[in-house]
Amino acid sequence: MARIVMKFGGTSVADLDRIRNVARHVKREVDAGHEVAVVVSAMSGKTNELVGWVQNMPKVAGANHSIYDAREYDAIVASGEQVTSGLLAIALQAMGINARSWQGWQIPIRTDNAHGAARILEIEGEDIIRRMQEGQVAVVAGFQGLGPDNRLSTLGRGGSDTSAVAIAAAVKADRCDIYTDVDGVYTTDPRIEPKARRLKKIAFEEMLEMASLGAKVLQVRSVELAMVFKVRTFVRSSFEDPDAPGMGDLLNPPGTLICDEEEIVEQEVVTGIAYAKDEAQISLRRLADRPGVSAAIFGPLAESHINVDMIVQNISEDGSKTDMTFTVPSGDVEKALRVLGENKDKIGYDVVQNESGLVKVSVIGIGMRSHAGVAATAFQALAEKGINIKAITTSEIKISILIDGPYAELAVRTLHSCYGLDKS
Numbered sequence: 001m002a003r004i005v006m007k008f009g010g011t012s013v014a015d016l017d018r019i020r021n022v023a024r025h026v027k028r029e030v031d032a033g034h035e036v037a038v039v040v041s042a043m044s045g046k047t048n049e050l051v052g053w054v055q056n057m058p059k060v061a062g063a064n065h066s067i068y069d070a071r072e073y074d075a076i077v078a079s080g081e082q083v084t085s086g087l088l089a090i091a092l093q094a095m096g097i098n099a100r101s102w103q104g105w106q107i108p109i110r111t112d113n114a115h116g117a118a119r120i121l122e123i124e125g126e127d128i129i130r131r132m133q134e135g136q137v138a139v140v141a142g143f144q145g146l147g148p149d150n151r152l153s154t155l156g157r158g159g160s161d162t163s164a165v166a167i168a169a170a171v172k173a174d175r176c177d178i179y180t181d182v183d184g185v186y187t188t189d190p191r192i193e194p195k196a197r198r199l200k201k202i203a204f205e206e207m208l209e210m211a212s213l214g215a216k217v218l219q220v221r222s223v224e225l226a227m228v229f230k231v232r233t234f235v236r237s238s239f240e241d242p243d244a245p246g247m248g249d250l251l252n253p254p255g256t257l258i259c260d261e262e263e264i265v266e267q268e269v270v271t272g273i274a275y276a277k278d279e280a281q282i283s284l285r286r287l288a289d290r291p292g293v294s295a296a297i298f299g300p301l302a303e304s305h306i307n308v309d310m311i312v313q314n315i316s317e318d319g320s321k322t323d324m325t326f327t328v329p330s331g332d333v334e335k336a337l338r339v340l341g342e343n344k345d346k347i348g349y350d351v352v353q354n355e356s357g358l359v360k361v362s363v364i365g366i367g368m369r370s371h372a373g374v375a376a377t378a379f380q381a382l383a384e385k386g387i388n389i390k391a392i393t394t395s396e397i398k399i400s401i402l403i404d405g406p407y408a409e410l411a412v413r414t415l416h417s418c419y420g421l422d423k424s
């Protein structure tokens with residue numbers, strides 16, 4: 001017997017038929033004797049619709065930035081999950097399964113006060129654990145919690161992944177199964193490289209890099225939580241026949257396990273290739289090379305909530321002037337240029353240049369820590385394809401390379417094959 005948290009995303013509960021199909025997945029695990037809690041998203045498209053309604057309401061007279069009251073936003077957008085949790089509980093009951101829906105406030109899932117993008121602080125798991133032990137399936141509304149002001153809060157878009165991992169940690173589940181519309185995590189985006197392979201296992205750190213770089217399978221925050229609490233998280237498809245052979249296999253069901261690196265016996269040097277589109281590069285020319293220059297640049301950018309990613313500074317030739325290049329999301333370029341302009345005297349640069357439409361491709365793998373030459377292989381492979389590199393940054397487990405947008409797909413395929421990821 002195991003304790004399992006099963007999470008179903010919006011496409012998996014998109015209509016009543018699919019909710020009945022989800023109930024069959026749950027029944028399979030219950031029939032196998034496991035203790036089960038389920039976390040659901042809203043029906044696909046529902047949250048967007050609710051957000052749209054909020055945005056179309058009249059604005060408070062005189063309000064400049066906050067266009068609506070974040071507490072009422074949460075009250076409205078949290079309703080999508082309330083509906084699916086109730087519907088799934090009914091579908092389960094119809095199959096003879098003892099099931100009960102739970103809203104975030106009923107558990108409660110306590111969050112901070114950041115309405116619209118709240119963080120989970122604490123989950124009181126005892127009640128759910130007791131009911132699971134009594135054989136009742138808890139169907140929990142994802143995405144929502146209870147703020148310190150005693151009001152509904154929501155966790156930010158895609159937040160029901162985080163609900164699921166947090167509940168799995170709170171009830172000490174053996175596994176958190178994230179059912180979605182893809183059947184696992186791939187070595188790269190299969191739409192770009194059809195030879196991409198589904199990974200059997202991926203380490204938390206690697207998945208965090210993949211998710212942060214735009215592999216949209218999981219909310220980044222959920223991977224952080226899984227890593228901190230060592231929640232073995234399994235990405236799998238809800239569209240496979242719930243009763244197909246192997247689906248209820250406890251040790252090796254079809255999908256990708258995100259786990260501690262120690263659980264990965266045959267560690268590859270490189271695990272995956274990720275990419276992030278719409279990057280922009282900003283260069284400050286002929287800066288004074290003195291203490292405090294970086295602080296003068298990146299302090300004001302941070303205060304303006306501009307997410308700076310790669311930073312490259314040149315060693316100056318004569319010890320007096322240098323160049324600084326960094327990247328931001330394309331959508332933030334104008335704001336960044338404005339901030340830099342306002343601080344020109346404090347920073348002390350000559351000119352600022354910028355270029356948008358760039359792409360960052362990244363090679364990820366914890367095996368890199370103990371292997372030399374991984375970066376050189378990438379550079380050589382890109383050179384052979386005539387792809388120019390604009391900037392490079394590295395970490396222990398990642399090499400990120402900035403290139404021109406039109407080369408993105410070629411670069412992804414080139415890197416994917418130069419490490420043999422296309423061979424099983």
Ligand code: ASP
Nearest residue numbers: 041042047157158159160
């Ligand atoms: N329904 C919410 C959203 O669309 C939460 C989720 O699906 O994870 O963002």
Ligand code: MG
Nearest residue numbers: 009010158161
């Ligand atoms: Mg999602």
